[in-house]
Amino acid sequence: MARAEHVDSAALARLLGGWRADDMPLPHALADALDELVAGNVLVEGAALPPQRALAAALGVSRGTVAEAYAELAARGRLTSRQGSGSRVRRDRSAGGGDHVVDGRLASFGSTRRLAELDLSSGALPALSLVREAVSAVDLCELDVYLAGDGYYAAGLPRLRAVVAEQYRAQGLPTEADQILVTSGSQQAVWLCASSLVTPGDEVLVEEPGYRGAIEAFRTAGARLTAVPVRADGLDLDHLDRVARRAALLYCQPAAHNPTGISLPAAARERLNEIVGRHGLLTIEDRSCADLILDDRGVRPPLPDPPGPGLVIRIGTASKLLWGGLRVGWIRAERPMIKRLTQAKAALDLAAPVLDQMVTAELLTQADRARRERTRRLRAHLADAVAVLAERRPAWRWTPPSGGTALWIDTGTDAVALAERARRRGVLVTAGPAFSPANAQRSRIRLPFWRPVDQFAQAVDLLE
Numbered sequence: 001m002a003r004a005e006h007v008d009s010a011a012l013a014r015l016l017g018g019w020r021a022d023d024m025p026l027p028h029a030l031a032d033a034l035d036e037l038v039a040g041n042v043l044v045e046g047a048a049l050p051p052q053r054a055l056a057a058a059l060g061v062s063r064g065t066v067a068e069a070y071a072e073l074a075a076r077g078r079l080t081s082r083q084g085s086g087s088r089v090r091r092d093r094s095a096g097g098g099d100h101v102v103d104g105r106l107a108s109f110g111s112t113r114r115l116a117e118l119d120l121s122s123g124a125l126p127a128l129s130l131v132r133e134a135v136s137a138v139d140l141c142e143l144d145v146y147l148a149g150d151g152y153y154a155a156g157l158p159r160l161r162a163v164v165a166e167q168y169r170a171q172g173l174p175t176e177a178d179q180i181l182v183t184s185g186s187q188q189a190v191w192l193c194a195s196s197l198v199t200p201g202d203e204v205l206v207e208e209p210g211y212r213g214a215i216e217a218f219r220t221a222g223a224r225l226t227a228v229p230v231r232a233d234g235l236d237l238d239h240l241d242r243v244a245r246r247a248a249l250l251y252c253q254p255a256a257h258n259p260t261g262i263s264l265p266a267a268a269r270e271r272l273n274e275i276v277g278r279h280g281l282l283t284i285e286d287r288s289c290a291d292l293i294l295d296d297r298g299v300r301p302p303l304p305d306p307p308g309p310g311l312v313i314r315i316g317t318a319s320k321l322l323w324g325g326l327r328v329g330w331i332r333a334e335r336p337m338i339k340r341l342t343q344a345k346a347a348l349d350l351a352a353p354v355l356d357q358m359v360t361a362e363l364l365t366q367a368d369r370a371r372r373e374r375t376r377r378l379r380a381h382l383a384d385a386v387a388v389l390a391e392r393r394p395a396w397r398w399t400p401p402s403g404g405t406a407l408w409i410d411t412g413t414d415a416v417a418l419a420e421r422a423r424r425r426g427v428l429v430t431a432g433p434a435f436s437p438a439n440a441q442r443s444r445i446r447l448p449f450w451r452p453v454d455q456f457a458q459a460v461d462l463l464e
Helices: 009-016 026-039 052-059 063-075 111-115 129-136 140-147 158-170 186-197 212-220 237-246 266-279 335-349 354-364 367-392 415-424 453-462
Strands: 079-082 086-089 118-120 180-183 203-208 224-231 249-252 283-286 312-317 329-332 406-410 427-431 444-448
Touching: 009 026, 009 052, 009 415, 026 063, 052 063, 052 415, 063 079, 063 086, 118 453, 129 354, 129 367, 140 354, 158 180, 158 312, 158 329, 158 354, 180 186, 180 335, 186 212, 186 283, 186 312, 186 329, 186 335, 203 212, 203 237, 212 224, 224 237, 237 266, 354 367, 367 406, 367 453, 415 427, 415 444, 427 444, 427 453
Parallel strands: 118 427, 203 224, 203 249, 249 283, 283 312
Antiparallel strands: 079 086, 180 329, 312 329, 406 444
């Protein structure tokens, strides 16, 4: 039997996505959408749905609409209601599936985003011109070598692993090719670490706010998530020091943090490294956005290896710097860990695509050029976005980012309801709770600024 969990109103709003139907009354459309989530085991047996008033506020509808939808679901045998315990999911127990309520933090990557006129739900960037050049210049002689075999390189193409290792060495971290595992994007790398290194009930420290894909991955692995606040200057290291002794693992983004864009200063990185070493805390340093630099301080170096062997696992990707369509990421770790994670990855997809790896290996030899081009473009877009917001949303507040592709904005209002209103107007944005392990950050939105200024201004006009 599925374990009973409370479904937060913001999480359910994310899962429902574009649930309205032009040819159907709102209560029936909402009931049908909820029914699909139950039938698909997204909402599991015994899960407690949000109170009617809370879900109504999140969806921007009347409480009566939610009440009618809940009543219809109860009539279909999908809900049970008891005084004092609210409405809980009831489903066919013969159906398969797991027992965990999915939070829908990555729901904005689903099919509904294609229906929006203005999609600001993701900070992923279009390709640099370098990508097309590299695709056009694929070395066919090298490709012939790979075509003669089965194409399964479990840990990645040797050339790509060597290039990635060289990138780490250039940033001051001694690394050999056999310390690299190539993955199908950094999200797969996070999921591999979560599923391989966490057992149900383990306490995992994550940032508040933090990367939504990691929150989803560790929660799905059964971890108990403990939030470590991210302040205006980065991770709260005093808080981390207090909670580190009882945790199994720390996941963090010290450089160009997602969603805030904050980077830890050098002295803070040194202290973070000291805390990790002193507590013997297994740490995943996700550097997925580290190449996207907005200030004049350049790419922040990776955390150095603390005294304890193998304590820091590093995740990187080509998708942020070069193009999201290049699904190539990697894990840098000690050799025994790489072997362990390679075996786990083989159960998922055997190997990453050869052509993607060939293109990425060539592009990473031009990483400095790519970073300069990204920085130039992002700075220009950021300046345009700040000017638009100063004129049209002067009450909104944010900490200037040192990297990344978005602003982490405090709207001063209910951002979940704001995002739902925007959806109805053809604009997709992601509200703060998606980036919070506790579904907090309810006045925040992450607002990507990389789109042309006219599109950005149009979207901001509709965010009210």
